[in-house]
Amino acid sequence: MLRTHYSSEITPDDDGKNVTVAGWIHEIRDLGGITFIVIRDRRGLAQVTLPKKKVDKKLSEISRSISRESVVVVSGAVKREEKAPNGYEIIPNEIRVLSGAESPLPLDVTGKVGADLDTRLDARFVDLRRPEIRAIFKVRHHTLSAIRIFLESNGFIEINTPKVVATATEGGTALFPITYFEGEAFLSQSPQLYKQMMMAAGLDRVYEIGPIFRAEEHDTRKHLNEVISIDIEASFVTHEEVMSILEEVVKHAHGHVSKHCAHELDVLGISLSVPKTPFRRISYDEAMDIARGHDECKGVEWGDDLDTAAEKAVGESIGEYYFIVDWPTDIKPYYVEPYEDRPEVCKAFDLMDPRMEMASGAQRVHSYDFLRKRIESKGLDAEGFKCYLDAFRYGMPPHAGWGMGVERLLMSMLGLANIRETVLFPRDRRRLSP
Amino acid sequence: MLRTHYSSEITPDDDGKNVTVAGWIHEIRDLGGITFIVIRDRRGLAQVTLPKKKVDKKLSEISRSISRESVVVVSGAVKREEKAPNGYEIIPNEIRVLSGAESPLPLDVTGKVGADLDTRLDARFVDLRRPEIRAIFKVRHHTLSAIRIFLESNGFIEINTPKVVATATEGGTALFPITYFEGEAFLSQSPQLYKQMMMAAGLDRVYEIGPIFRAEEHDTRKHLNEVISIDIEASFVTHEEVMSILEEVVKHAHGHVSKHCAHELDVLGISLSVPKTPFRRISYDEAMDIARGHDECKGVEWGDDLDTAAEKAVGESIGEYYFIVDWPTDIKPYYVEPYEDRPEVCKAFDLMDPRMEMASGAQRVHSYDFLRKRIESKGLDAEGFKCYLDAFRYGMPPHAGWGMGVERLLMSMLGLANIRETVLFPRDRRRLSP
Numbered sequence: 001m002l003r004t005h006y007s008s009e010i011t012p013d014d015d016g017k018n019v020t021v022a023g024w025i026h027e028i029r030d031l032g033g034i035t036f037i038v039i040r041d042r043r044g045l046a047q048v049t050l051p052k053k054k055v056d057k058k059l060s061e062i063s064r065s066i067s068r069e070s071v072v073v074v075s076g077a078v079k080r081e082e083k084a085p086n087g088y089e090i091i092p093n094e095i096r097v098l099s100g101a102e103s104p105l106p107l108d109v110t111g112k113v114g115a116d117l118d119t120r121l122d123a124r125f126v127d128l129r130r131p132e133i134r135a136i137f138k139v140r141h142h143t144l145s146a147i148r149i150f151l152e153s154n155g156f157i158e159i160n161t162p163k164v165v166a167t168a169t170e171g172g173t174a175l176f177p178i179t180y181f182e183g184e185a186f187l188s189q190s191p192q193l194y195k196q197m198m199m200a201a202g203l204d205r206v207y208e209i210g211p212i213f214r215a216e217e218h219d220t221r222k223h224l225n226e227v228i229s230i231d232i233e234a235s236f237v238t239h240e241e242v243m244s245i246l247e248e249v250v251k252h253a254h255g256h257v258s259k260h261c262a263h264e265l266d267v268l269g270i271s272l273s274v275p276k277t278p279f280r281r282i283s284y285d286e287a288m289d290i291a292r293g294h295d296e297c298k299g300v301e302w303g304d305d306l307d308t309a310a311e312k313a314v315g316e317s318i319g320e321y322y323f324i325v326d327w328p329t330d331i332k333p334y335y336v337e338p339y340e341d342r343p344e345v346c347k348a349f350d351l352m353d354p355r356m357e358m359a360s361g362a363q364r365v366h367s368y369d370f371l372r373k374r375i376e377s378k379g380l381d382a383e384g385f386k387c388y389l390d391a392f393r394y395g396m397p398p399h400a401g402w403g404m405g406v407e408r409l410l411m412s413m414l415g416l417a418n419i420r421e422t423v424l425f426p427r428d429r430r431r432l433s434p
Numbered sequence: 435m436l437r438t439h440y441s442s443e444i445t446p447d448d449d450g451k452n453v454t455v456a457g458w459i460h461e462i463r464d465l466g467g468i469t470f471i472v473i474r475d476r477r478g479l480a481q482v483t484l485p486k487k488k489v490d491k492k493l494s495e496i497s498r499s500i501s502r503e504s505v506v507v508v509s510g511a512v513k514r515e516e517k518a519p520n521g522y523e524i525i526p527n528e529i530r531v532l533s534g535a536e537s538p539l540p541l542d543v544t545g546k547v548g549a550d551l552d553t554r555l556d557a558r559f560v561d562l563r564r565p566e567i568r569a570i571f572k573v574r575h576h577t578l579s580a581i582r583i584f585l586e587s588n589g590f591i592e593i594n595t596p597k598v599v600a601t602a603t604e605g606g607t608a609l610f611p612i613t614y615f616e617g618e619a620f621l622s623q624s625p626q627l628y629k630q631m632m633m634a635a636g637l638d639r640v641y642e643i644g645p646i647f648r649a650e651e652h653d654t655r656k657h658l659n660e661v662i663s664i665d666i667e668a669s670f671v672t673h674e675e676v677m678s679i680l681e682e683v684v685k686h687a688h689g690h691v692s693k694h695c696a697h698e699l700d701v702l703g704i705s706l707s708v709p710k711t712p713f714r715r716i717s718y719d720e721a722m723d724i725a726r727g728h729d730e731c732k733g734v735e736w737g738d739d740l741d742t743a744a745e746k747a748v749g750e751s752i753g754e755y756y757f758i759v760d761w762p763t764d765i766k767p768y769y770v771e772p773y774e775d776r777p778e779v780c781k782a783f784d785l786m787d788p789r790m791e792m793a794s795g796a797q798r799v800h801s802y803d804f805l806r807k808r809i810e811s812k813g814l815d816a817e818g819f820k821c822y823l824d825a826f827r828y829g830m831p832p833h834a835g836w837g838m839g840v841e842r843l844l845m846s847m848l849g850l851a852n853i854r855e856t857v858l859f860p861r862d863r864r865r866l867s868p
Contacts (some may be wrong), residue, residue, distance in 0.1 A: 001670060001671055002670040002671070002832065003670055020701060022670045022831070023636070024636060024829050025829075037553075041636070041637070041638070042636055042637065042638040042639075045528065069828050069829045070829050071829045071830065071831045072672075074524075075860070088848060098800075098831060098832060099800060099801070099826075099829050099830045099831060099832075100829070101827070101828040101829040102827045102828055105828055106824070106828070108712070122821075123824070124631070124635065125631045125632070125634040125635040125824075125825040125828075126634075126635075126828060127635075128632075128635035128636065128637065129635060129636050134635075134636070134637070137593070137637070138591065139541040141591045141592045141593075143584060144592055145582075145592065148579075148582070152579060157571070157572065157575045158575045158578055158579065159571070159575075160572075160645070160661055160662050160858065161503040161858060161859060162859045163645050163647075163660065163868075164659070164660050164861055164866070165609070166866045166867040167867075176598070176612050176614060177613045178610050178611070178612050178613075178621065179611045179612075180610060180866060181649070181651070181863050183866070185866055187598070187612065187621075194858070194859065194868075195778070197558070197559045197868065198559070198562075198858075199466070200559040200560075201559040201560075201561075201562035201563060201568075201569070202457070202458060202474070202475070202476055202562065202563050202568070203476065203562065203571070204475065204476035205804055209644070210644065210645065211594070211597050211644065213597075213598065215615070217615070222736060225598070226597065226598050235456075236435060236456045236507075237435055237436070241435060259704055272757050275864075291464065302785060335760075366532075366533060367533070368639055387556075387867050387868035388868070390540070390557070390559075392533075393536045393557040394503050394536055394540070394559075394560060395458050395459075395503045395504050395505045395533050395534070395535040396505065396533045397456065397505045397532060397533060398436065398532055398533075414625050423594075423629065423694070424593060424594065424595060424628070424632075424727070425595060426598045427596050427598055429615050432598070432599075432600045432614060432617070432619055433599075433600040433601075433821050434628075434631065434821035
């Protein structure tokens with residue numbers, strides 16, 4: 001290890017101790033008789049002080065020649081110094097330049113000079129040097145970690161299902177085709193059919209956190225063509241029970257991030273409150289009533305999906321996380337179970353952030369005959385679903401589940417305006433690199 | 435929840451208590467005066483006993499009509515019974531059939547009738563009902579969980595990099611092409627370039643566990659076209675330091691599985707020993723010397739890669755996990771750093787199970803100029819690597835990392851002969867479904 005300490009591991013009590021820090025030149029201030037170099041590493045900043053008279057001439061020369069954002073290793077003695085950022089400075093006896101930075105930088109690291117999102121994403125490796133950008137990905141890390149801990153402690157087993165598949169989950173056309181040796185395959189748009197098959201296998205409670213791919217030609221702030229989906233499926237439970245699991249997952253993620261990312265939330269200027277459960281449940285009918293009260297949504301009819309305007313109208317009226325339940329059967333996929341006594345309505349739910357849909361799920365159809373009919377009623381060829389349908393013929397328990405994009409959850413938690421802020425290297429119709 | 439208890443949650447001390455279990459009909463034995471039904475759930479088996487004289491006639495009728503592997507919910511009173519599997523039986527007052535199973539089953543669930551791997555994989559949802567198959571995936575779950583815990587507690591941050599990419603990592607041809615809107619893209623064969631770019635971003639220690647895709651036309655027991663790769667990259671460290679992390683990861687996974695999967699290891703008949711670290715290191719030169727001592731490998735020359743026969747010869751001679759270090763520079767990728775004083779040899783390592791390669795890694799080149807030269811020396815067009823190369827121009831620290839397929843690790847831990855045993859739905863040239 002080239003360093004002995006991260007910047008944040010040194011305290012004023014280390015006065016007189018020899019340390020080695022390694023990182024990027026965040027700032028250089030040459031005041032004539034004294035030069036200050038601020039080194040940045042993953043955990044923060046360390047001030048290196050070079051009083052011209054006291055330090056080796058060679059070190060002064062190096063300090064004058066290094067460019068900002070170069071990578072250096074600095075060894076020296078810690079000195080208590082109240083005016084320095086963390087109450088200490090380092091008086092160097094060695095400065096090694098490991099990697100010089102060209103100038104100008106593709107992006108201003110201090111954030112003083114604004115840059116548009118495209119420029120930032122093109123130079124993501126520099127963009128991420130800004131604390132407020134790095135903070136988002138620290139929160140992302142802790143969010144995923146929190147969700148895994150929660151699900152595993154609730155008996156869920158992690159599965160990995162294939163991303164290269166032979167057929168569409170829902171017979172839709174929003175698929176990316178792959179040349180698979182001599183034939184054709186597709187990128188998976190959801191682990192839906194696989195996680196359901198695991199219910200026939202008796203795995204009972206499974207989860208997967210993995211990429212899904214949608215070839216939709218969206219160009220919005222909340223859509224991407226590749227995202228990470230959190231998926232669960234559980235047997236012998238109802239849609240209401242998996243709704244409870246979903247709201248607890250969201251609550252737990254907020255709590256975990258509040259606890260483990262206090263510094264990052266501070267950098268982002270966010271005071272994160274942990275939502276109370278249960279979340280409010282409103283029926284599709286109630287949502288439509290609210291939407292119809294708004295001029296832009298006057299024309300919506302029962303059976304329509306909620307468009308962006310309707311989502312906005314309802315979201316503004318509720319103002320916190322909520323579920324929309326009891327959807328029209330016809331606008332939900334074939335695998336959603338209708339109510340026995342009211343088959344035009346089904347046991348589907350969407351979890352909503354006031355601005356958008358966050359997750360959707362349902363009680364599933366588990367009868368082979370009925371599922372086959374439902375597939376056919378959607379105009380799909382049941383033969384194309386043979387592998388999936390077969391899993392319903394030899395003992396399929398009742399089951400329910402949901403899927404939630406981690407990017408939407410992050411947008412919601414951190415109040416971000418564009419989903420691209422939550423992904424290191426976003427993929428959309430116009431962006432395929434870096 | 436349809437059940438009040440999993441089978442394993444009931445004990446003889448629950449004598450007289452009312453419980454509801456849910457699961458599959460594992461076995462029915464009608465002895466005339468008494469019928470035994472064994473219910474199987476994720477956690478084990480529960481015996482339901484129907485003495486003809488004591489239970490409702492309707493229940494006896496149901497018990498005679500249900501087929502094996504049907505899904506049922508059974509409520510009744512627990513009765514202490516020493517002869518029953520867990521020391522208790524359930525005297526039912528209700529049996530509900532939730533989903534009948536057709537007959538014959540596509541596969542024998544008891545495992546008494548052998549089936550070849552293809553038949554098993556075609557009916558994976560039934561195959562997984564066998565305890566020894568389910569055990570593999572419980573171990574897989576705990577292995578991934580253990581590795582995440584270990585890496586996160588060692589300061590690694592999880593990242594997700596795109597699986598749809600514009601160019602090949604190593605300029606190779608083993609890529610699956612995707613139709614990406616109007617253009618072409620590829621499935622990612624490794625997060626290599628992205629994780630290195632995160633070093634320029636200052637994330638310092640990152641890991642990713644995600645799918646990688648290789649369009650290689652292998653047809654072996656240890657290759658697949660889609661696997662889950664565990665990747666790490668760390669800054670300001672050497673290849674030797676990431677080798678230590680790798681061996682600790684492997685050791686920790688063994689320890690965690692030993693502790694949390696005792697029952698599964700028992701079902702699989704495996705006594706798992708936790709390997710001691712450090713693992714033995716042998717140089718490429720030493721490996722070649724060992725290989726040349728075997729008839730099939732007499733013709734190998736310095737600079738050749740180790741083929742299957744050589745891997746086998748060396749593996750048999752060592753007999754436990756080992757590293758091969760100091761590889762010829764020419765057979766390793768452009769991003770591997772050569773030794774300064776002996777540039778024909780490089781700072782790459784492979785982690786070997788006696789039967790095969792498990793992981794590979796290296797100290798990376800971090801100088802922009804040298805990396806560009808190395809790319810060109812491999813006959814690749816540096817312009818195609820512009821986004822990646824740019825990350826080396828503005829302060830790139832020294833860094834090192836590795837990648838390990840979780841399937842190979844599982845094969846090794848559990849002594850499995852075919853990598854397909856470790857994947858729910860394997861993908862190879864011939865197999866794209868289910």
